[in-house]
Amino acid sequence: MxxxxxxxxxxxxxxxxxxxxxxxxxxxxxxxxxxxxxxxxxxxxxxxxxxxxxxxxxxxxxxxxxxxxxxxxxxxxxxxxxxxxxxxxxxxxxxxxxxxxxxxxxxxxxxxxxxxxxxxxxxxTAEAPSAGGACPSSGVRVYADEGNAAMGLRVVGLHLENCGTEPYQLNGYPKVQILDEEHEPVEGVRILKGGDAIASGTGADAPPRPLTLAPGERAWAGLVWRNTTQFGEAVNAPYVRTWAKPGAAPVTVVPELDLGTTGKLGVGAWQKEEQERQQERPGT
Incomplete structure (x- = not known):
């Protein structure tokens, strides 16, 4: 974390x-x-x-x-x-x-x-993220990276690794639920599809398409938001509960959302990670 x-x-x-x-x-x-x-x-x-x-x-x-x-x-x-x-x-x-x-x-x-x-x-514990170690019973690891922040724009990557023995299929966007410090759902924040709903050039704006991850392959999806505070109460929520696809077990990551008063979070579609990108990630 x-x-x-x-x-x-x-x-x-x-x-x-x-x-x-x-x-x-x-x-x-x-x-x-x-x-x-x-x-x-x-x-x-x-x-x-x-x-x-x-x-x-x-x-x-x-x-x-x-x-x-x-x-x-x-x-x-x-x-x-x-x-x-x-x-x-x-x-x-x-x-x-x-x-x-x-x-x-x-x-x-x-x-x-x-x-x-x-x-x-x-x-x-049943929803703890994992970037390495023993492969979970689900056959996949899900975790969030440290993210990037510049000029009030935040981008945190959700990463999924097929650490099992069978192909793993993805299609579309991960489902997310924002949670506060008490692990209660945060209301009033719109979840938007695509990082370009917040800003362009984040890498999280690819269209959704079917993916098949062979054992050892990885995919990522971006969480994108702006930390802009104007009128109203700023939203700070440390946790995001995420489901990789319908029927998948949830994993709770800790991206430390500081949404300001924007009331918006962009979620990118799953994309395959390139080999050179995978080598930069923990657990390889």
Missing amino acids: RSLLLPASALLLLTACGTQQAASPSGDAASSCPADPSWTERGGVRITGLRGAACDRVEFEITHDGTEPFTYTVSLAFTKETGEVMSTGEETVESVEPGRPVRRTVVMTGGGERVSISMVRSVP
Whole structure:
């Protein structure tokens, strides 16, 4: 998933350790780090402690109150008092069961005056995107890339790889549903066919046509939008639930839609990826 750190004023902050004290017998200098940062919480994740001689081992706990397992990606940051980011860390925790807290530790690459939970993203484990690893039971991997942004125009690619043993057929456009931070559907946004419904020259404006992907081949479809804010409430929605074709299992990707007040999202038709393009993608 993509990291998108919030402004310093929006971060939940915990003052990190100052003058170092003698290390504990275990060598983690736990006594010199804050002992009770439980108020530092965001999206079901809370920091439970700092460890290490430099207080650079951040311990956190995830509590999931849903009805099915979720996969979490937790982004952390050490900052100065001014808000300048000194170092970051990220951890993905798979299959967090409802009502069963999970603890993890992230080792940061450097210190700072404060540590914060900068972002938490979570998707149903059964719908988690995959760019590599074991082939899903569906025989296809679906994931979103990091995207491109310029002059308020955003383009994020949806990628589908046939990692199975049989040909996989596509025809037309992926179906998408925009979800907010609470994983609730976002109303009032028009889903338009073709990237050229938003802007030309994005590469997502090819007409739909039948495709057959042999094992190992890939296809992509573009999500295109503008981040233009005028009158009204801006729409920011991190998640897009997508179906590659009718009857396909859904996959929830995290393109971080910042639609402004445009109320529009363009979706390109599936196109085969050229070999040189495939070699640039993860999982090859």
